[in-house]
Amino acid sequence: ISEKDSVQKLAEQSGKRIRDGRKRSPLDGIPIAIKDNFCTSELKTTCASTMLKDFQPPFNATVVELLINAGAIILGKTNMDEFGMGSETIHSHFGETRNPYNTQDLKNGARIAGGSSGGSAASVASGMCFAALGSDTGGSVRLPASYCGVVGFKPSYGRCSRWGLVAYANSLDTVGILARTVEDTRLLYNVLFTYDEKDTTSIPSEIFQQDSHVPICTDSLNNIRVGVPERISVFYCFNGVVKLTGKLLMVVINGYFNRSFDEPVSYFVSELDTTIVTLWKKAIDYLNHRGATIIPVSCPSTQYALPAYYILAPAEASSNLARYDGIRYGSRCDNVTETDETLYAATRDEGFGEEVKRRIILGTYTLTEGSYSDCFLQAQKVRQLIKKDFDAIFAKANPLNGLQHTDKAPDGVDVLITPVTISTAPKITEVTNVERRNAVEAYVNDVMTIPASLAGIPAISIPFGISPKDGYPIGLQLLAQYGDEQRLLHVASVLEEGSDINT
Amino acid sequence: MAQKHGLYHERFEAVIGLEIHAQINSKSKLFSSSSASFNKPVSSNVSVIDAAFPGTIPKLNKKCVDLAVATAFALSGEVQRISSFDRKHYFYPDLPAGYQITQHYAPLSVGGQIRLSSLDGLDFEKVIRIKQLQLEQDTGKSIRDVRPGMTFVDLNRAGIGLMEIVTEPDIRSPIEAGLVVRKLQALMRALGSSDGNMEEGSLRCDVNVSVHEPDKTFGVRCEIKNLNSIKFLVSAIDAEIQRQIQDICRGVSIVQETRGYDVSSSRTYRLREKETAPDYRYMPESDLPQLILSEDYLRRVKDSLPELPDDTKKRLIKQYNLSLNDVSTLLGESGGIEYFEKVAAAGRNPQHVVNWITHELWGRLNSREIRFQDNPVSTEQLGSLIDCVIDNTISGRTGKDILNQMIDGDNRSAFEIVEASGLRQLSDPDELSKICMTIIKRFPQQVESIRSGNKNTFQWLVGQVMRETKGKANPALVHKTLSDLILK
Numbered sequence: 001i002s003e004k005d006s007v008q009k010l011a012e013q014s015g016k017r018i019r020d021g022r023k024r025s026p027l028d029g030i031p032i033a034i035k036d037n038f039c040t041s042e043l044k045t046t047c048a049s050t051m052l053k054d055f056q057p058p059f060n061a062t063v064v065e066l067l068i069n070a071g072a073i074i075l076g077k078t079n080m081d082e083f084g085m086g087s088e089t090i091h092s093h094f095g096e097t098r099n100p101y102n103t104q105d106l107k108n109g110a111r112i113a114g115g116s117s118g119g120s121a122a123s124v125a126s127g128m129c130f131a132a133l134g135s136d137t138g139g140s141v142r143l144p145a146s147y148c149g150v151v152g153f154k155p156s157y158g159r160c161s162r163w164g165l166v167a168y169a170n171s172l173d174t175v176g177i178l179a180r181t182v183e184d185t186r187l188l189y190n191v192l193f194t195y196d197e198k199d200t201t202s203i204p205s206e207i208f209q210q211d212s213h214v215p216i217c218t219d220s221l222n223n224i225r226v227g228v229p230e231r232i233s234v235f236y237c238f239n240g241v242v243k244l245t246g247k248l249l250m251v252v253i254n255g256y257f258n259r260s261f262d263e264p265v266s267y268f269v270s271e272l273d274t275t276i277v278t279l280w281k282k283a284i285d286y287l288n289h290r291g292a293t294i295i296p297v298s299c300p301s302t303q304y305a306l307p308a309y310y311i312l313a314p315a316e317a318s319s320n321l322a323r324y325d326g327i328r329y330g331s332r333c334d335n336v337t338e339t340d341e342t343l344y345a346a347t348r349d350e351g352f353g354e355e356v357k358r359r360i361i362l363g364t365y366t367l368t369e370g371s372y373s374d375c376f377l378q379a380q381k382v383r384q385l386i387k388k389d390f391d392a393i394f395a396k397a398n399p400l401n402g403l404q405h406t407d408k409a410p411d412g413v414d415v416l417i418t419p420v421t422i423s424t425a426p427k428i429t430e431v432t433n434v435e436r437r438n439a440v441e442a443y444v445n446d447v448m449t450i451p452a453s454l455a456g457i458p459a460i461s462i463p464f465g466i467s468p469k470d471g472y473p474i475g476l477q478l479l480a481q482y483g484d485e486q487r488l489l490h491v492a493s494v495l496e497e498g499s500d501i502n503t
Numbered sequence: 504m505a506q507k508h509g510l511y512h513e514r515f516e517a518v519i520g521l522e523i524h525a526q527i528n529s530k531s532k533l534f535s536s537s538s539a540s541f542n543k544p545v546s547s548n549v550s551v552i553d554a555a556f557p558g559t560i561p562k563l564n565k566k567c568v569d570l571a572v573a574t575a576f577a578l579s580g581e582v583q584r585i586s587s588f589d590r591k592h593y594f595y596p597d598l599p600a601g602y603q604i605t606q607h608y609a610p611l612s613v614g615g616q617i618r619l620s621s622l623d624g625l626d627f628e629k630v631i632r633i634k635q636l637q638l639e640q641d642t643g644k645s646i647r648d649v650r651p652g653m654t655f656v657d658l659n660r661a662g663i664g665l666m667e668i669v670t671e672p673d674i675r676s677p678i679e680a681g682l683v684v685r686k687l688q689a690l691m692r693a694l695g696s697s698d699g700n701m702e703e704g705s706l707r708c709d710v711n712v713s714v715h716e717p718d719k720t721f722g723v724r725c726e727i728k729n730l731n732s733i734k735f736l737v738s739a740i741d742a743e744i745q746r747q748i749q750d751i752c753r754g755v756s757i758v759q760e761t762r763g764y765d766v767s768s769s770r771t772y773r774l775r776e777k778e779t780a781p782d783y784r785y786m787p788e789s790d791l792p793q794l795i796l797s798e799d800y801l802r803r804v805k806d807s808l809p810e811l812p813d814d815t816k817k818r819l820i821k822q823y824n825l826s827l828n829d830v831s832t833l834l835g836e837s838g839g840i841e842y843f844e845k846v847a848a849a850g851r852n853p854q855h856v857v858n859w860i861t862h863e864l865w866g867r868l869n870s871r872e873i874r875f876q877d878n879p880v881s882t883e884q885l886g887s888l889i890d891c892v893i894d895n896t897i898s899g900r901t902g903k904d905i906l907n908q909m910i911d912g913d914n915r916s917a918f919e920i921v922e923a924s925g926l927r928q929l930s931d932p933d934e935l936s937k938i939c940m941t942i943i944k945r946f947p948q949q950v951e952s953i954r955s956g957n958k959n960t961f962q963w964l965v966g967q968v969m970r971e972t973k974g975k976a977n978p979a980l981v982h983k984t985l986s987d988l989i990l991k
Contacts, residue, residue, distance in 0.1 A: 039558040047557070058551060061558060166557040171789035199560050200790055319590055319786055322601025323555040327656070344594055367592070367784035376786070 001076035002043065007031075010073045017071065026187050028071030033123045033132040036077040037084055039164035040064055043074070047166050048092035049082045051324050051331055051351030061164020062196045063133060063175050070191045075129050078119025082353045083321065084137055084168035087445045088431055089118025089144070091355040096432075099425045100126035101149050101472055111425040111472065114144030117178065121148040124178045131179035131188050137169050138309055139420075139449025141176030142461035146475030147425035149463040149501055151492075153177045153185045156482050157456030158203035161196030169316035170201070172309075172453050182462070182493040189485070207399050208483040221292035221494055224487075227393055227413035228284055228296055273423045276474055279465045280419050283476050286498035287417065287491075295413050297393045301385035305451040308386070310443055311366050311379035312454075317356075318363030324351060387455045394481035415491050416479040419448050420461045424472035448477060457482045460492045465500045473501055504626040508676035515714045515751075517744045518721050519680050520672035523687060524665045525574075525697040526641060526705040527567045533640055533664030534561030534604065545657045553662040555599035560790050567638065567664040568794065570696035571611055572804045574666055575636045577690050577811055580615030585795050588638075588788040593781060596656050597643035605667075607785045610637035611794070617670070622816045622827065623682050631683055632671040641665050666697065672711065672721070677740035681733045684708055685835075689812040692837045701732050708736055712743045714751065722747070723757040727771055730764060739764035743771045815840060823853035832861050836875050845882040851889055859889055863903060867910055880909045887917040895977055897921055897928045929976040932984065935968075938976070939984045942967050953989055961985070 014029030034040060037047045039057035046052045060068070068074065081091045089097040090112060097118040099111040113122040117134030121144035124132050134141040136154040145152025153176060160175035167173060175192065179185040196202045288294050326332030326347040333346035352360070366375040391398050395412025422445060431442070452459035461475040478495065480488035510516055532539050535552035552559045575582045587609045590602040615633035619625045643661035645654050668687065674680050688699035688706065698705040713724035727743055730736045742764065747757055762771040810818070812834055819830045819840070833839040839860070847856045864885065868878060888909070892902040897917075905920050913920065921927055929935060942964065943950055952960045968981045 045557070052557070055557070057556065057558065162558075163560055164558040167790075169789075170560075198562065200562050200792065201560070315786060316789060319592060319602055319784075322592060322594070323557070323599060325594070325601070327596060328554050328599060329556065364784065367786055369782050369784075372784075 002074055006042075007073055007075065014071050014073065024069070024071035025191060027067065027191055030072050030131075030187075031075045031129045032067055032072045032188070033075050033078045033120055033129040034064060035080050035117050035120045035132065035134045037080060037135055037166040037168075038064055038077075038133060039166065040074065040077065043077055045077065045166070046093065047083045048080045048094060049351065049353065049356070050093045051326070051348075052329075053093055053331060055330055057164070059164065062161035062198065063192050064164065066191050066194065067133075067188075072191075075123075078117070078123055078132060080119055081116035081140075082356050083166065083317070084116045084135060084140060084173070085317065085355050085359050086115045087139065087143055087442060088112045088426075089115040089122075090428070090432060091115075091353050093353070096428060097122050098428065099148055099472070101147075101425070110428050112147065112428055112431060114147035114421075114425060116140040116144075117152075117176065118144045120178045121145050121150055121152065124148070124150045124180060131177060131184055133188075134176040134178050135165055135168075136174045136176040136449075136453065137172045138313060138453050139446045141178060142420050142449050142459060142475070142477060143445065145178055145461040146420040146463070146473065146477075149473030149475075151177075151179050151182055151185050151463065151496075152461040152475070153179075153189065153489075154452065154459045155189065155193060155485055156203075156208075156458045158201050159193045159208075159458075159485070161194070161199040161202050163196055163198040163202075167316075167320040169313040170320060171316060172313060174453070174456075182460075182489055182496050185460075186489055189489075193485075221287060221290045221491060224287075224292045224415065224491060225295050225395065225413040226284070226287050226292045226491070227416040228294060229299055229302075229416065229418060272419065273467075275424075275467045275469055276419045276422070279474050280417070280476060283417060283464055283495060283498065287495060290494055290498075292491075295411070297413060297416065299386075299389040299393065299451070301382060301389050302451045304382045305386055305454055306443065306447050308379040308382040309446070309450045309454060310362075311375050312383065314359040314363030315366045315376055316363065318360045318367065321352075321356070321360055324348060326351065383454045386451055390451075390455045390457060390479075390481070394484075396481040396484055396487075398482045400482060414480065414484075414487055417495075418477045418479065420475040420477040421445060421448060424467045424470055424474060452477075452479050455482070458485050458488050460488060462492055462495050463499060463501045464495070504621065504624055505676075505678045505682070507627050508678070510717070511714070511744060511748055512752075514716060515744075515748050516717050517675055517677075517740075518672045518713045518715060518724070519674035519676075519740060520711040520724075521668075521670045521674065521680060521683060522709040522711070523668045523670075523684070524641075524707040524709075525668065525687075525691055525699055527570050527664035527666060528691075528695055528697050528705075529564060529566040529570060529664060531564050531566070532662040533564055533567050533638065535662055536562075536564075537662070539663045543659060546659060549658045549661065553599065553658060555601075561604060561788075563791060563794070564664065568611075568796075569804060570694065571636065571638050571664075571666050572796070572801070573694050573808060574668075574691060574696045575612030575615065576805050576808060577694055578612075578615035578617065578633050578636065578668070580612035580633060580636055582612045582796065582801055583609065584798075584801075585609065585793050586611045586637075587793045588791045589785050590788050591783040591785055593783060595642070595645075596654055597645045597658075597661065599643065599658065599661055603640050603642065604788050604791070605639035606637035608787070609793075610635045612636040617683055617686055618813075619679065619682050619686065620813075622813050623686055624827075624831070625679070625682060629673075629679065631673045631679075634669040634671050636669075637667050639665050639667055672713075672724075677737040677744070680710065680740055681737040684733050684736060686812065689834050693809055693812055693815065695809075698837065701730070701736075704731075710736065710740055710743075712740055712747070713757070714744060714747045722751075723759050725757065725759065725771075726761045727764060728761060728774065735764060735766060738766075738769060739771060742769055746771060823847060825853055825857055829854075829857045829861065833857065836865070838875060842878075842882055846886045846889070849886055851886065852893070855889055855893065859885060863906055864910075867906065871910065873910070879912060879914070880906070881914070884909050884914070884916055891917045891921060895928055895930055897926055898974065898976075898978060900974060901926050901928065926975065929972050930980055932980070935976060935980055935984050936988070938971055939968055939981065939988055942971060943985075943988060950989055961989075964989075 038061040039045050041060050045057050079092055079094055079097045081089050097113045098106055099113045100122050117140050120132035120134040123129050125148035141152040141154050154174050157174050177185050177188045195204050325344045331351055333350050459477055459479045461477050463473050464476045465474050467474055478492050535550045537550040538548045572582050588604050589607040591605050592602040594601055613635050617631045619629045641660050641663040643656055643658040647654055649655050691697040691699045708730055710727045711724045713722040715722040727739050730739055761774045763774045764771050816830050833843050847853045888902055891897045892899055905917055949960050965981055
């Protein structure tokens, strides 16, 4: 948390600027929270890990710098799943973050805020701050947004600078925004999407062409074609997906945790919750009512997205986390008196939590010579197929493919609408009961959000309704072609108007 | 001139390959803007990127690419329009990120060759094929001998750009190997892409050695590391070949392993066993997009290549009528050719210039342990010195003294020094005659001795005249004058 005095001082300075007519930006004086994996030179940056519990970086992340220059006031750093690995915000050195949606549940029957940007979602949902920065690698902004009832936006990969964002999986990590409304989200986005030469994966603005057809100000969707993946239950072919992921992952995970793997893998949900399907249909009708044309689409490769992600992300993670040895920064194990080799192992054993260790081992395994072709390369190929699927569906061409046309393909769509999560926010007792579940079950929660991450396309989660079963919020996801944020946000703001949730 | 190597013990042929790492001579490191300069205080040239701080992203230094591409072209390699970067993982204290960024799957350049010939001191032509050239990061330095049980890590070197050049196992003798390294050094120095200095660490050479009977398959190879001069490289390869032959003749099979070279015993010794090659878990570096080089860019680099060593040698031999030996010596020192050509440009006799540079100047710099890079004697100074000696203004000996002065910091021209300190050689025949007469009168017995044919005494008398004139008399003239006066 930022120091009270300095926050107060900044607020006063901002107030003065505004009174003098020298407002720096719409964000001048606005309190923002920052997920704790963004480097801040004034505040510790722990990534919710014991390894970095006292770490203070010598520089600010570019996006933090941009917010500061815009006059925003950084309130503090939010809790998360360690190094971004998790969908619950329970894997943290500092403990879990609870979903603030229903305050009466907080003491008894509390639910998770989701992850990995759970702290950011909760701080926005509870009114602690205007908006928050999160990071989205496989859904880490969109999923907690859905659980907590706020907007979660993941722009195209490369739109916002990753300089200073502690890497989990660098080909997937994306700076994301959590806010209460689409309009609030836009305010932050406008400050953040600039090219940064310090980030070699930052895309220069010439690549993104503005589509002159996009109606920014009208509130109709008359020219908009919304795609709905056909065969709803098959789109995210559930059991198949989990079995496939399970097979690949169970060998390593069970080996690591010394459990037998002939017991049948049990899932805590076997299908997409019917209340979510109902809400999904309701949203489709609403968009239709607002003028959009609804088109069924097919994404044949998406069913392989989840296993591909859980090969690629842990592989990159095992590489990105190799630097944490306590030698140059971070915590170092004190008890070791022998050679280097033991020092690293002891430091890393102490410094990393269970989930992080699990993913590092998994990732290391898939990169070994014997498995590289079967696991890693295959997953990369699947990733390409998923990108191709999306390119085939969207009317707008992917600017990264080098084609530069603004003509619409006659049967392409502008956005896709899908669920975000497979359920509302689970209870904390359910997810922390280790005997009842295994690690793979948790991964299944990302099944809706992962395809957009693998393809790098922009996606946004809009809180749309409340579950009649438990009274917790349900979000819906819109996806658009790479670089097409303006159109996405436009449709999102219209969808928002049909929401049952008052934010 | 080295000859083609016959079979060892009339039975075995040596098969040698080189793996060379050359530090790229750029101001900044390969992926960060910190300085790549050498010999600075420990860990002072380290940025957050070099130290692998969380949240940092590498950024490719264009200059390193330019120099590597130029080197690849100079080696006749096929520079790839598209190449990419990968991570090579292993844990070690001097590897901050836990991985090294290298080019495993798609290196910068493929193929190429080094051609050895009489210009290199080989009396037959030989082509050594290059397998590939790739860009990669250097690691930091681990220092173990300061405090027992502790490893000190200096990160200055971490992240400096390296060109890794791998040859095919075409080399057949230790001498050839030494010549290949020398040639590469000359090439990189001509291009300015690397200092190529083994003693300073800007060039590291690992060698793979095996033996076999001709027409049979290659034998098991051993790698030799930690060689820090060409001389040791050659000796080490020789020692290893002998060791392998001895073992094979005794019926002992060769185990694939990594060895070092012990200078004092002239033997190689095991460093570690290469039983299983470590699994580096190569993975594409997702922070760095593919390196795409346009046809335009490649053409520009190729067209702006400077004169390469073989051409330089041919030209200097022809233009200045110098021997191959002299030319090679000049080439062997970075900046030597330029220095020579400047001094020789003013119409001076090239042979004189070469001698003064390679024998007098370099000899003195070496004994004072001054690197030629830090040579205080300008081309104008040396030129003026040579002029004064040639036109007999001063004697050769005086010239050498003046050179010493210049090296010690005197930055005046030779003319100025001569005038200021009255070192002008005494060449006036009348004055010399007078002095010689004085000496002759002083030593009548010795004069008698000379007249009866004693040559040694004559030399001694010349010496007396030199002493009388405090070394300033023109020795040749003294010789002649005395000779005339005594023997006529």
